[in-house]
Amino acid sequence: MGVMIVGVGPAEGYLTDRAKEIISRADVVFGSRRALKLAEPYIKGKRVEMTRFDKNEVEKIAKMGVEMRVVVLSxxxxxxxxxxxxxxxRVEPGISSVQLALARLKVDLCEVVVVDAHARESYDEIIKAARFRKKVLILADKRFNLEKLKGLEELEGMDIKRIVVLNNLGMENEEVGDSIKSDLAVIYLxxxxTDENAEGSQQR
Amino acid sequence: MGVMIVGVGPAEGYLTDRAKEIISRADVVFGSRRALKLAEPYIKGKRVEMTRFDKNEVEKIAKMGVEMRVVVLSxxxxxxxxxxxxxxxRVEPGISSVQLALARLKVDLCEVVVVDAHARESYDEIIKAARFRKKVLILADKRFNLEKLKGLEELEGMDIKRIVVLNNLGMENEEVGDSIKSDLAVIYLxxxxTDENAEGSQQR
Structure with a gap:
């Protein structure tokens, strides 16, 4: 009985043995089409494809969890x-696109700030993040305005040293470049x- | 030919299929005793246990990588x-103790700052991190001074709402409590x- 939220990784080949076992023991497995496909070989119970994710879905999952072993894939x-x-x-971790981005860039997680820019304005947070630490990872989709980000430098007394856009990390069409080509993009800033106000962002 | 740095996770059961395959193809596998043990079932080449890690080791690995498939476990x-x-x-990711800590706490990576306090003074960085975001994950060992951390609040005009120490994450002796019992501890702050100076740390 109970609900487990299980990470399936960003693409094929990233499932852990623990995740596989939890998935294989579930009576019901919820997930997006993409998540269900990645977990497919290990699902023995009922599959429920989620096309959206809202409060109703959350309540349905909680109710089912009272009587069954429910897995929600992420x-x-x-x-x-x-x-x-x-x-x-309970949450079972999976490999994230943040980890793949840091692997490609050879930058440690302890040197960056991760900002979620999916479906919301995040420029203020990005500026604050850049003042605290000079390296920022932005989780973005196609709606993110890269030109606006580049324009922010003048306002804030900081210079952009490097911008890298990592698209479709872990997939066959993975691409590291300078433009956003996917709703699963990671931007490295x-x-x-250069100015005094930003002193606090110096790393030791 | 070449060198790959492969994450083996924090404990048994966390290896991905990709990591297993890379390890099994290696001519030589470098790693700490703990890392070698986690990768053991998949190693077919020569094992080299690293008792320390310095510049000499880095050069040795690079030299070997010219002629062989070398894996360095992490x-x-x-x-x-x-x-x-x-x-x-090239780096192949693995599940980290940060992920397990966030899973236990049910806190998203995009809400925290991760600070490495292994073997160095990090209180200044922790204060700055707490001013930027109210939630900080500190990677610590037994030498970390939890009392000093608690004392910092008065100096900085901020109140500590919650401190959780997560010890031996993913292992049989995993323990979530209020004291550091391991050199592989994660502290959640x-x-x-409460004061104006810290306004920048407000999350939206």
């Missing part, structure tokens, strides 16, 4: 802009700090 | 206070911001 890691904080239940 | 994820930024070569 692409990537449930605690990286994922379902882990939205659904009640590295700043040079 | 417990957790190579890009979370790991070997990924120290060794030349959540602040209430």
């Amino acid at each position: 692409t990537g890691d449930p605690m990286v802009s994922g379902l882990g904080s939205l659904v009640d239940g 590295e700043m040079d700090v | 417990t957790g994820d190579p890009m979370v206070s790991g070997l990924g930024s120290l060794v030349d070569g 959540e602040m209430d911001v």
